[in-house]
Amino acid sequence: MNTLLVLLGPTGVGKTALSIEIAKWLNAPVISADSRQLYKDLSIGTSAPDPVQMESVSHYMIGTLALDDYYSASQYEKEVMMLLSELYKKHHIVVLSGGSMLYIDAICKGIDEIPTVTPDVRKVLWEQYAHDGLSPLLDELKEKDPVHYEEVDRSNYKRVIHAIEICRMTGLTYSSFRTRKVRKRPFQMIKIGLIRPREELYIRINERVDQMMQKGLLDEAMKVYPYRFYNSLNTVGYKELFDYFDGTWTLDIAVEKIKRNTRIYARKQMTWFKRDKDIHWFHPDDKQDIFNFVDTRIVTSLNG
DSSP states (O other): OEEEEEESSSSTTTHHHHHHHHHHHTTTOEEEEOOOTTBBTTTTTTTOOOHHHHHSEESSSOBBOOOOOOOOHHHHHHHHHHHHHHHHHTOOOOEEEEEEHHHHHHHHHHHOOOOOOHHHHHHHHHHHHHHOOOOOHHHHHHHHHHHHHSSTTOOOOHHHHHHHHHHHHHHOOGGGGGGOOOOOOSSEEEEEEEEEOHHHHHHHHHHHHHHHHTHHHHHHHHHHHGTTTTTOOOOOTHHHHHHEEEEEEOOOHHHHHHHHHHHHHHHHHHHHHHTTTTTTEEEETOHHOOOOOHHHHHHHHHHH
């Protein structure tokens, strides 16, 4: 039976290196489940696999989009499911590795069919947000879709804006498109979660940000600065440096903000992942335990 080995965990935990080791062991390709690695010109800030890593095993869904391309989890689902149907013709096992919660769920569970927002609707709303802030948009969402208003994280302006985009464009509520039905997949899934003690993870995150700066994150951010208002760049690591370029913060403060916001994001990831009881958790250093677990699951599936 075809297998999708899902390797997930918070940012900075060590997914990339281990995914390559596993892929080499299984002779399997790797599909990225990182919503920002999809974009070109963001390799340092998204910790995308380097050229040597990319050559060592086949990687997909990395660096395929321009910064101004609109992309969603539903598009990701469609493209990856089509990709999997092709990859399974040559491989019985494919590795899906990343930390973008919605993108992983889109493949493992399916995602609701939400209409694609037209550029003109998106432009108007983002300009309104830039001018007036979030408060009037929250009022609009409460009026147009009180059900989703009660469910949504009201501090997450991207989700608030997207819900209003759908309301304005379709004349229907965003909540009416959300069925939450889990789709059956034509492959088995093995979910491996990587976890470290909080302090250990935070040290790694802080060190990784320092390494990014040494590799040239500042120059990378400067190159994409003219496109800062694109949704692709509303990303930890870039928006803090944009504030430095604007003179809002010193560089030292901007770097500390990157570290802090990355740690916050890691906590959000863990909160999300811990809802899934099908995930089997390991410390990344326990490689042999991970390999043994995967091997046992694969052998069990082959034996029916």
